[in-house]
Amino acid sequence: KHWWSVPATEAPTACLGFTTGGREKANAALVVGCSNNSFYIFDVQRKRMSDWSLATGFPMCRSLPRELTHRPECMERLAFDPSSPNKFLMAGNGFFCVVDLDRPVPNHSDIYPPNHVKAKRFKQEGYDKVQKMDQKKGMNNMTICLRYGGMLFLDFVGANEMVVVEQPWLSVVNSLPDALERKLYGR
DSSP, X not given: OOOOOOOOOSSOEEEEEEOOOTTOGGGOOEEEEETTSOEEEEETXXXXXXXXXXXXXXXXXXXSOHHHHTOSSOOOEXXXXXXXXXXXXXXXXXXEEEEETTSOOOSSOOEESTTOGGGHHHHHTTHHHHHHHHHHTTOOOSEEEOSOOSEEEEEEEETTEEEEEEOOHHHHHHHSOOOSOXXXXXX
16 A cells, blocks of 8 residues: 655655664654765655754755765665664765764764875865864764775664675776787877
């Protein structure tokens, strides 16, 4: 039986999942991840956007940190920790972002590790100074982790226990056969 159709969002849907809902499974909500790395939370029982999404605003990408919404890759999966019902992970091929719904949405995301090659782009654009100010205020929500690359799978296997399966790009390149013919230009 058809229950409800989710309203259209600002960008096409890339992934979705139900939160764990904590002790009360009836409080589980539907998280819809969009192709521009924004996300919406829907209250399925009340058939509308959750209070958190309504408070954050529409379109969501204007309220989220630029480091998240201006990533060249989009999120592909969501992971929910059973021990933290108000936290979840959004993950793409080369990053994941920790979202804590109990904390305010920051102006800028922390990037871990801070010396990562992909993090330097945001430092050059002047976001590093603002990040340090946000950290002093205790607004370290929506931290982006660049530690893993070529992620094939990311999920929680238990409370506070996560598994990440990755296939580094160099192993893919090394498994390719040699070129049959190589054309040299300019000779």
